[in-house]
Amino acid sequence: MQSNMPDIADTAPALQTGKLNWVGMADIELPFLFESRDLAPINVNAKARAFVNLHKEDAKGIHMSRLFLALDTLSTEQQVNPLTIAQALDSFISSHTGLSDQAKIELKFELPLRRKSLLSGKAGWKSYPLTIEAKIDHGVLSFELSLDVTYSSTCPCSAALARQLIQQAFVEKFQQHTPSHKEMISWLGSTDGIIATPHSQRSIANVKVKLDSSIREFDILNLINTLEDELKTPVQAAVKREDEQEFARLNGQNLMFCEDAARKIKAVLEDAQYADYWLQINHYESLHAHDAVAIAVKGIDGGYQP
Template sequence: MHTTLPDIANTAAAIETGKLDWVGMGEIELPIIFESHNIPPVNVTTKARAFVNLHKADAKGIHMSRLFLALDTLSTEQQLNPQTLAKLLDRFISSHEGLSDQAQVEFKFDLPLRRKSLLSNKVGWKSYPIHLIAKINQGVLSVELMVDVTYSSTCPCSAALARQLIQNAFTEQFSESQIDKAAIVEWLGTTQGIVATPHSQRSVANVKVKLSNKAEYFDVVGLIDALESELKTPVQAAVKREDEQEFARLNGQNLMFCEDSARKIKALLNKQQYDDYWLQINHYESLHAHDAIAIAVKGVANGYTA
């Protein structure tokens, strides 16, 4: 005998009436194939969040399984790109006809990329945290892409203080009558010669960009490459001694407060075609127990705020 299962979401009355901005699920773990410009499709494991609004004030709830099944179809039958993302959100809404007219989805995952060393031509894996957020409202798609880029920042103040100590040590070690090139070169190669070094710290640039709703593809690698090229000192994957020496040189020639990093990235993003952007620079201080932070936005009307 077939028994009809109860559908409380469709039949039960709401305890309290009222519209809700977003209803859905979070921390949905699923594999997807991510498509981005200039790299082959990549298998990644994501944590997803899926939502629709509930604009029918007296409805008991939404059909969460329909959101889950739509995500499952993306995971097993499709690749994630702007086109499938738009179709996914359309399916969220069409499966909730009469209940919802807006949809939102988020994906968080680490994107593994092969990255070359600075000089030795060695190649290694680096992972970049990616956060993709897409919304659809009255048929208009909005897509935001956030990426974290880790780099090294060397303090300009400590570099100046270290140089002064080296100058003082040189003055104490050598008189004008003792100026001998070979002796100076040998002295400079000792800890007594380089008596102090500036402090540097691992730093992270969190960058969020709003993509055009007409974008035909994601270009995550292009954004990462541009950010790392501008910062000059991204953390490395595989390194040999010549790479480590070059990294030290780059740190010495690209001294940065968090304000410097923020202004460099802001100037870079201003040259791009992004509808909007938000950035936060985090210098995880090695001198202080606290962090140094700078935040900037593009400054468009009704756009991101700091």
């Protein structure tokens, strides 16, 4: 009985002819087991987008259920890695013979990682927003990875102004006599001594990179570690007092404007020799009601635009 059910996408005429760049589905609930180098396979809950192009001008539409079922196989019968994603894309196109020669999958999720504290040896969970986009275009496979890294940025200008106020307070306090070592230590440890502190803010680096089409595994942990090691002040998970003190020290030793952070990230992405990259630095100001932003790209012909 089911074999006689009508398939409108195959049989009904299009109301109007014309090619379409992408047709498919968005916000598909897709739990899956994610694989990446140096990480145990981990269950994540993703939102997926699945598309094919429609280059047959008089076709009524595509077969949405075929895209969904290929994703469901990815979710329930496989682990997600570059090879299984490529298989799903092949399935998208092979199930739309004569209709499509391009396919795209976007997987958006948060990757939970165990992260160690700075000094105390404690550990806690941190989640990293991650988007993987894979595409086949006339037989050519490509991968794109987008990642957010959150860190603290302390303003160099604010730090200089705070130091000036401390100097002025020192002169006012000890202009009549030279303090003893004990008196100096006591003053430096008081609120009178540290009369001002620089402002800092939570900041986010948005990074997008093109991956080699021949990759057989993702390497998310290495990219996260590379970015955090360069920035020096990633936000922490588990924190004891010694960790908080070390975090304060790292902020004081790594003052940065958004321009500084952008140049740091651009340099490490250049060293990693990605085919292309795009980055946006967002400093969510504590002084202003607006944000400080810097954007950079690799700058190749036909590549990402700022």
